[in-house]
Amino acid sequence: MSRSVEFYGGEDRNAYIHRAWMRRGVPDHAFDGRPNIAIANTASDLSPCNTHLDEVAQSVKNGVYEAGGVPHNLPMVSLGETTMRTTAMLWRNMAAMAAEELLRANPVDGVVLLGGCDKTIPALLMAAASVGIPAIVIPGGPMLNGTFRGRPLGCGTDVWRLSEEVRAGGLSNREFRATESSMIRSRGHCNTMGTASTMAFMAEALGMTLPGIAGTPASDSRLLERSHATGRRIVELVHGGVTPADIMTKEAFHNAIVALAAVGGSTNAVVHLLAIAGRLGVDLSVDDFDRIGGGVPLLVNLQPAGQHLMEDMFRAGGFLAVLREVRGLLVEAPPTVAGRSLLDELEDWEIWDSDVIRSADAPLQRDAGIAVLRGNLAPAGAIIKPAAATPGLLTHTGRAVVFDSVEDMRARIDDPDLDVDADSVLVLRGCGPRGYPGMPEVANMPLPRKVLERGVRDMVRICDGRMSGTAYGTVVLHVAPEAAAGGTLALVEDGDLIELDVAARSLTLHVSDDELAARTVAARLQDAYAAPTRGWEQLYIDHVQQADAGADLDFLVGATGPGVMRESH
Incomplete structure (x- = not known):
């Protein structure tokens, strides 16, 4: 018996109600199975x-x-x-x-x-x-496709690119605004x-x-x-x-x-x-x-x-x-x-334009798979998309510049006194499934203005959140466990050396285990974590899994099946 027949079949009061209220333009044979x-x-x-x-x-x-x-x-x-x-x-x-x-x-x-x-x-x-x-x-x-002044505009991707050009002084706000209707056409x-x-x-x-x-x-x-x-x-x-x-x-x-x-x-x-x-x-x-x-x-x-x-x-x-x-x-x-x-x-199916779709013999890149990184900074894993990264940064060691929330990053990223250079590693935490909550797309954080003005357009960035699929850059994301779940990311301090080695699939914080054991989570970071008291956000934080498990709610894993709900009439 089909599910719909379980609702509509029969001559009792419940079947009558189900059929009668659906007869608003639905023919009689809609109920025949x-x-x-x-x-x-x-x-x-x-x-x-x-x-x-x-x-x-x-x-x-x-x-x-x-x-x-x-x-x-x-x-x-x-x-x-x-x-x-x-x-x-x-x-x-x-x-x-x-x-x-x-x-x-x-x-x-x-x-x-x-x-x-x-x-x-x-x-x-x-x-x-x-x-x-x-x-x-x-x-x-x-x-x-959108175009502006004769060149294609990629929805999303060019938002990141053009907004950085505005911050670097190479594009006016008026010109930036003019691209809006051209991009979304x-x-x-x-x-x-x-x-x-x-x-x-x-x-x-x-x-x-x-x-x-x-x-x-x-x-x-x-x-x-x-x-x-x-x-x-x-x-x-x-x-x-x-x-x-x-x-x-x-x-x-x-x-x-x-x-x-x-x-x-x-x-x-x-x-x-x-x-x-x-x-x-x-x-x-x-x-x-x-x-x-x-x-x-x-x-x-x-x-x-x-x-x-x-x-x-x-x-x-x-x-x-x-x-x-x-x-x-x-x-x-x-x-x-x-x-x-x-x-x-x-x-x-065939390729009709080999510049857009390459053959396997002439690819854009030989190895484009998402890389999973592990180390003391990401015991449960973190990921990076090498295809969207700067090749020269896929092996890199630099001093950490740490931001404790999206708001902290936005408040300080363009501070002329920020202790940052092109070799620094930008760390943004508190952005995981539980911390923000919801893993916002902020991992591809904007570069500091003082670095942009020197012509730099990419830096290593590490985050327990996500980034837009339209974004690019050398971005390590989905760090698990996240800071708010007790991950090592919560213990990183400004100046710590972080080593990224994509070929070795490693992400290492060069701080000893003893030193990490002695550190405590900064109050400013804990204060930045989401702390809902009701509603969906509370339910979400209480039950969301980490990124390496898909960030689903723990009680939704698995299937319940199509069984018809109990009758209430």
Whole structure:
């Protein structure tokens, strides 16, 4: 018996109530056992990257109806990375929990997941994994390329670059302001290889989208065409009883990690993939990203690691053309939601512009995988994206310049008396899952003005928070345990020597164990930690895991299943 029939079937009072209140334009045959499909829709005017998803939802509805199903728009918590304070990551787990509970509580047999901005696809996949009903993802797609004075503007990436030029005195505030409407010129999420683009590709690599849809620009009519096809396909998945656990196996996560390196994807994918795997019971660790991604070449010449933008990548052949070049590193996984294996889907895809998508024989970089660092400063690991770093800084030793919070950093970073030079290592702490909370995207902290004015554009930076997938630089992030969880990061003092050696996968604080044991956490740091007394923030801090475990809530790990809730009428 389908889940919807458990709600609608029968002649008792409860079945009457369920049917009667749904008869607002829904035909009588909607209750006869045909698949009822939820369209988990994260459209919101306050999530700018997702504003077009209502139009996408309509195409999905058409496809569901055509295949004999009954579609239902189901609005979801929508997280806009650019507008929410403190950080959208604080609410990823809340959005996942809300989606999970709504899907379990309602009379639906399958779900189409509509996401765009960074946290929406991960949250929806976490929810679908926990509920275990048939599901399929539609990524909302990137915005069109922006240009300013004849050169392309990368959404996000050029914000970091241009803002530093303003601080260095090379660009006026008037000119900086003039780039705004040029950079954001259409619907869709960031057009660089930021977290939104990355997670769209991760969804496809995991097998959760129709082939070739990830990376389709939001304004491209082919997105609506493929959304219609997705509506048809989810009905077939319900009839076949195919669930996310059938598709997102350990092998599928292996392929996603290979894909992450090949496209030069966001470091945020690490915490998201770990969280999704945790919901499924898949044994995935942060070390798998180094083990599997090590030696994978970077093939996509996109900002922030390269030059071009997402519209160019789509034109040049798209995501599956990239995967075809590294198919020897992929493993056989279960069929995707389309019914064929990922490897089988690669045969028909080609590269049409070798400057945008390189061949495996001529990559941008030979080894582009995310590196996992360990040492006394990060016993549970920290990560760095070498593809976005300055090669000469991947082995570096420097004096620590320590900031105890985002506010402390902003107050002092441009102080002319700050004791800093180009060789210093900037340390920002109190920004982990518990400390801020939510791991804000602040790890790529701005460089001190006095250093910028000397022409320096990169320094080693270390943080227990995250950075935007659109950002770049030699940034060590996701340090675990974080300072607020008792990590060594809380004991670093100005002037301590810190050694980064990416080739050796090490991050070392050159302070003896005895000296560290004698140190105490500064009161100013403890005072900066989040200290909520109620609400979601309190629940989050009490239960959030560390970055190396995906920063999910400990009581949400694992799946509960699709069981229908108890009747209350």
